[in-house]
Amino acid sequence: MDLTLRVWRQHGPNQPGAFEEYAAPDIRSHVSFLEMLDIVNDRLSLEDREPIAFEHDCREGICGMCGVMINGQPHGPQQGTATCQLHMRKFRDGDVITIEPWRATGFPVLRDLVVDRSALDRIIEAGGYITVDTGSAPDANLVPVPQEAAEASMDAAACIGCGACVAACPNSAAQLFTAAKLAHLNLLPQGQPERFMRTEAMVDTMESFFGSCTNHAECEEACPKQISIDFIALLNRDYIKAKWRNGRLAGQR
């Protein structure tokens, strides 16, 4: 099929960018969206034009590197699918496809469709872990974990850290990411000792980079792993408790 791409081009951070239009003729419908971009890039190279920079790696929907806004939808029109697993059969001959980078103050554009998502790492560094030095763990079966808790935790832990939730949010909030990370640990017995310190630290760090959740639920629709906003409710509840408890603990110190 023959397509027209309208792509955001920007040479570097803090530089002006603009949309450019590229013809993408003769694309077969069973190639993936990123393979379509590969083909376009190869053609651009041979015309001595700079290829479009975009991020990708595993191309099987798990590493979380890829992700662009495709026709106004994060990761494109297919729900529960990362950009790399989107295939061109979801488009029609003659389509004009608008491709934009994630846009959020917390995700500055580095080049073309590549944005800096290291703010998400800062959130994890703030407390998204269980403090256990290598070698100090007790036998794995010492603490039984109810199957439902393990399953719910896994539902949250499926997050791939792609940033689509931030990109989708009209407020550029990172609530779904943070909530998923928190719920992963807060739902497990192993995560209890640090539960409220973790919650407060991660949410406060999140808010220093991102907007606030106003419960649009757009993130849930954009999430390639379809993580539920119920976890955001858990985040809110834990945060309220955390402020109270941690303050009380601090007072006792």
Add this chain to the structure above:
Amino acid sequence: MQLDAKIPEGPLAEKWDAHRFSIPLVAPSNRRKFEVIVVGTGLAGAGAAATMGELGYRVKTFTYHDSNRRAHSIAAQGGINASKNYRNDGDSDYRLFYDTIKGGDYRSREANTYRLAQVSGEIIDQATAQGVPFGREYGGLLGNRSFGGAQVSRTFYARGQTGQQLLLGAYQALARQIKAGSVKAYNRCEMLDIVVDDGRAVGVVVRDMLTGEISSHSAHAVVLATGGYSNAYFLSTNAKASNATAIWRAHRKGALFANPCFTQIHPTCIPQADEFQSKLTLMSESLRNDGRIWIPSEIGETRPAGDIPDDQRDYYLERRYPAFGNLVPRDVASRAAKKEVDADKGVGPMRNGVYLDFADAIGRLGRDTIEARYGNLFEMYERITDEDPYEVPMRIYPAPHYTMGGLWVDYDLMTTIPGLYSIGEANFSDHGANRLGASALMQGLADGYFILPNTIAAYLSQYLGTDPISTSELAFTRVEADVAGRTERLLGVNGSRTVDWFHRELGKIVWEHCGMARSAEGLTKALAEIPALKEEFFADVRIVGDGDSLNQTLEKAGRVADYFDLAELMCRDALHREESSGGHFRVEHVTEDGEAKRNDEDFRFVSAWGFEGDGSEPSLTKENLEFENVELKTRSYK
């Protein structure tokens, strides 16, 4: 050159403990005086960096990813083995060791493999404490599945995302150390060379991928945890950025490269659908537990799968290997599929696959059970192929997946360059000629969490009181200039073909001649074609853009440039190894019924290749493998 694997004396089960006791310790207060560089932040790298940070060493990590959570360890689906024997089904350290060494076709070291089995249980403890949400039974205790044909249930899993969850555990542990300040993380920073001074590794030269700046970092020791080199085949299940530059550069600086021809071809991947396909997607091996593999009996069959009656189907694995059936090890299943497709019995639009059929399982267990077990895999298959595997059988075909070969390391995981360590898939040590399912995660974490952080003390303790050499020394500036020169050379070619074109061409050669079946004739041909293609690459590659900003084509080109040489070494090793063992199958060395024929008499050794300069033949050093605890048997799955 004489290779000393430094395997400790004593009975197999006591070697590791005895060795740990013999290693000189670095006192806690002295650890902060040592700097260690870790390149790569996958399971092995993140695990090692986090653990060394916890111990008090000052660690720098480097990754070309934007975050330490992206490495391709994340894509491992099935699970991780451990000899916990929670199922009371007769598992033990010894049995895991035995299965691993037998599965590796007796081409790995007894001592290393036994140690791997020994620490396997601790990995599960550690990961569970970190909050890895492993699958559980109703009683709340850990669940296990049997995996990859193992006759005990020792595989722990977190749905179909075990690698992801284990990597997130290691990443979170690393994040804690980054926060604590013991680890400094350099992201979007690609290691392009290693610096060796006075015969030991003293640092690395890296390129800042956003600004193109080349800089040096020095340390007391350097750890390479940069994964495998399956992307030499272009089409593999590896991530697009996975590359061999770090280990290849180390090899060029003097580290021996062991068993490069031992590559694993995974049997259950989605077949290629287009010439522009960029990668192959793996479907978990666990599918073979319930799926039946077959092809039409007739050559040139055109009917859809559902219309072919049972008596005109050939369930070739069940027919040829009645004992193991569809659960034969990966190398056997892969070769069998190739044999059928080569006989033109392949299915699908490109006639390049075999059927993996769930109709019987659905009939027996019901659609709901199958959905509970494999739902996410089926969805993934449908997304990619637009076919519904509940209705029509899946099409699968083998694809390059894992490389057992890698940098030669001794028992301490140190390469032949003192101070340079290699862990995880980047080294060669534990899997021999074939890796069993659910063992890669185990090895990466064993190396990273439990082995390297202990053994590295043996080297570091010698250098207490010395500072790492300054990066303004000639040793560093020379390498920096060399790296800058390589970048300039690539940018200066301005030819007429894209990097991907060359990579794809290289992949075709390696896949054809050094893939599932190898012959002296083919390998010789490849050894002539690869250098020619490399020459063409440096004369005709086109890289648009500059070297001082984000340039993904330039990054790719540097990686491909190193693949030419590595591919050549793979073929050379394959040509030299006149036997069929594990993933290495030489058509000249087969039994009467066409099965692999190992030659323990002449090839019971590790081939460790040394770099002798561009254009010169590499040198071969052999490390003989001694088997004191297992009897060498022919693998039979009939």
Add this chain to the structure above:
Amino acid sequence: MTTTEEAPVRRRYPWPIEFYRSAVGKKWVMALTGVALLGYIVAHMIGNLKLYFGAEEINHYGEALRDLGGNLAPRTHILWALRIGLLGAALLHVHAAYSLTYTNWKARGGRYRERDYIAVTYASNTMRLTGTVVLLFVFFHLADLTWGAAPAAPEEFFRGDVYSNLVASFERLPVAIFYVIANLALAVHIFHGTWSLFQSLGYSHPRFNIWRKRLAAGLTAAVVLINLSFPIAVQTGILKI
């Protein structure tokens, strides 16, 4: 290259202030004040139904409000306490909304050229607009029927005669139209608000999540049906002096 950087350490305040400084805390405050305001809206609406029972009933109702507490408290004191509470809730609700809007505006890194929302509803997307309309209306409504300040209030305004004041006010067509628009805005506002407040307070459960939606829809329907009935009844002559 991106490396780890140190976050600045800032002074910590007592926890209620710390809590309100955070966006999650502000949303919590918005939810709680929202509950108070919703309660007021429902009570006000139910009380107003007395209009249909005649002038005497509704005027007695107004009197009863002023006399809340009966002999137990000084006259109008409880009413004033409620009013102050309500005012406080409204102020906090508006301040939190304003400050979150500013935060979110700063967090947004430019607009997309194309944006195809899936979950965002008209209600969730217009909370700021509908909120502002309701706020402006409240001022007018107070001037009209509580303070009796012209020109918002009709000339015939007589303090205490709730029934006549209301009918006189709604007989003016523009006022009736403004009332209808404002109550539609209110309905839209509480449709998202009612569902959303559970989320902000952290009450989410697969089993009752469907009831959150039903409650929101029910409240919205009630507000539309009942509140809009008043100006319509006046305009159509069902209610007259």
